[in-house]
Amino acid sequence: MKTERLTAADVERAAEILRRGGLLGIPTETVYGLGANGLDEEAVARIFAAKGRPQDNPLILHIPSADWLERYCEAVPAAYTLAERFWPGPLTMILARKPAVPDAVTAGLDTVGMRCPAHPLCRAIIAAAGVPVAAPSGNTSGRPSPTSMADMLEDMEGKIDGIVDGGPCAVGVESTILDLTEQPPRLLRPGGVTLEELRAVLGEVAVDPAVTRLMGEGERPRAPGMKYRHYAPKAPVTVVKGDAAATAAYIQSRLKAGEGVVCFDEFAGLYAGHQVERLGPADDKAAQARNVFDALRAFDGTGVTAIWSQCPDEAGLGLAVSNRLGKAAGFHIIDLTGSRRRSGENGV
Numbered sequence: 257m258k259t260e261r262l263t264a265a266d267v268e269r270a271a272e273i274l275r276r277g278g279l280l281g282i283p284t285e286t287v288y289g290l291g292a293n294g295l296d297e298e299a300v301a302r303i304f305a306a307k308g309r310p311q312d313n314p315l316i317l318h319i320p321s322a323d324w325l326e327r328y329c330e331a332v333p334a335a336y337t338l339a340e341r342f343w344p345g346p347l348t349m350i351l352a353r354k355p356a357v358p359d360a361v362t363a364g365l366d367t368v369g370m371r372c373p374a375h376p377l378c379r380a381i382i383a384a385a386g387v388p389v390a391a392p393s394g395n396t397s398g399r400p401s402p403t404s405m406a407d408m409l410e411d412m413e414g415k416i417d418g419i420v421d422g423g424p425c426a427v428g429v430e431s432t433i434l435d436l437t438e439q440p441p442r443l444l445r446p447g448g449v450t451l452e453e454l455r456a457v458l459g460e461v462a463v464d465p466a467v468t469r470l471m472g473e474g475e476r477p478r479a480p481g482m483k484y485r486h487y488a489p490k491a492p493v494t495v496v497k498g499d500a501a502a503t504a505a506y507i508q509s510r511l512k513a514g515e516g517v518v519c520f521d522e523f524a525g526l527y528a529g530h531q532v533e534r535l536g537p538a539d540d541k542a543a544q545a546r547n548v549f550d551a552l553r554a555f556d557g558t559g560v561t562a563i564w565s566q567c568p569d570e571a572g573l574g575l576a577v578s579n580r581l582g583k584a585a586g587f588h589i590i591d592l593t594g595s596r597r598r599s600g601e602n603g604v
């Protein structure tokens with residue numbers, strides 16, 4: 257199929273693609289999504305086919321405002337408090353589903369992920385379509401998420417009916433996912449809304465172990481999607497955590513010919529002769545979030561044999577950046593802050 261290029265002037269055309277069961281590349285403030293009518297089982301099945309996504313990995317339903325919540329889930333009071341504070345924005349809430357939501361969206365779970373995106377063009381398209389939009393990130397399953405129309409077309413050209421150019425994504429990593437069906441609420445994926453912000457509103461918030469480490473053999477993840485390798489470029493990645501100058505020097509001392517580096521801007525000059533992708537300044541985690549997926553994507557097709565990456569600390573947006581780098585590395589992490597050395601192979 258031919259993938260139609262659309263712009264902000266084509267809201268009606270984009271809405272029509274969704275209403276008739278087509279697949280639409282849709283800009284959000286987090287990453288580009290692969291959207292379809294979330295009430296149409298066949299359209300939702302096409303999302304899984306286009307991405308090569310495992311059937312047991314559920315999708316998020318995107319709505320234009322919090323007053324749509326009650327159509328699709330049992331919205332507890334905390335959901336409205338959080339919506340008031342963080343919506344529209346990069347927060348997905350897991351809530352008990354209502355029968356209106358097809359099994360194809362939730363992968364058969366009794367819960368559904370709900371989000372109201374902040375990108376005005378995205379909300380205008382959803383409102384014009386008049387249906388909730390089921391959308392995972394617009395990448396081929398396993399690859400880094402797309403943060404521009406060009407990134408998404410790399411993976412989806414010819415596989416989707418249309419794509420809307422909404423410019424580069426302002427946040428750059430996927431939404432924060434918070435499970436409100438548990439007490440205390442549990443962070444399943446860190447994103448643009450930080451753990452500190454959630455705790456300021458809710459008090460106690462648990463952090464799922466899958467956020468910071470590889471799930472061990474026989475461990476059951478809370479959400480099926482959490483068990484999959486993610487965000488990975490083709491070459492293996494090693495993440496080095498700790499003080500920025502120390503990790504930069506560590507990488508410089510171990511780097512072999514043909515290997516690449518993801519580093520903070522300040523250290524880019526250390527690696528002459530190697531492919532270097534910049535995360536942003538060491539103290540600018542918002543820039544790092546915007547750049548992390550592009551940095552990982554940039555190594556594909558270059559023949560780089562291995563990738564070393566610096567990584568921010570876990571405060572604020574650093575938790576989301578560090579989680580994406582960790583997942584890209586299969587949690588193969590060298591931690592210079594203590595004597596700990598964590599490795600993806602032994603799943604510690």
Ligand code: AMP
Pocket residue numbers: 313314315316350362365367368369391392393430433444445478479480481482
């Ligand atoms: P993606 O947008 O591709 O990053 O995928 C959506 C993410 O939301 C995946 O990590 C899913 O596992 C997660 N998700 C969606 N629905 C649920 C749910 N009902 N319970 C837990 N996680 C969910």
Ligand code: MG
Pocket residue numbers: 392393401
């Ligand atoms: Mg994804």
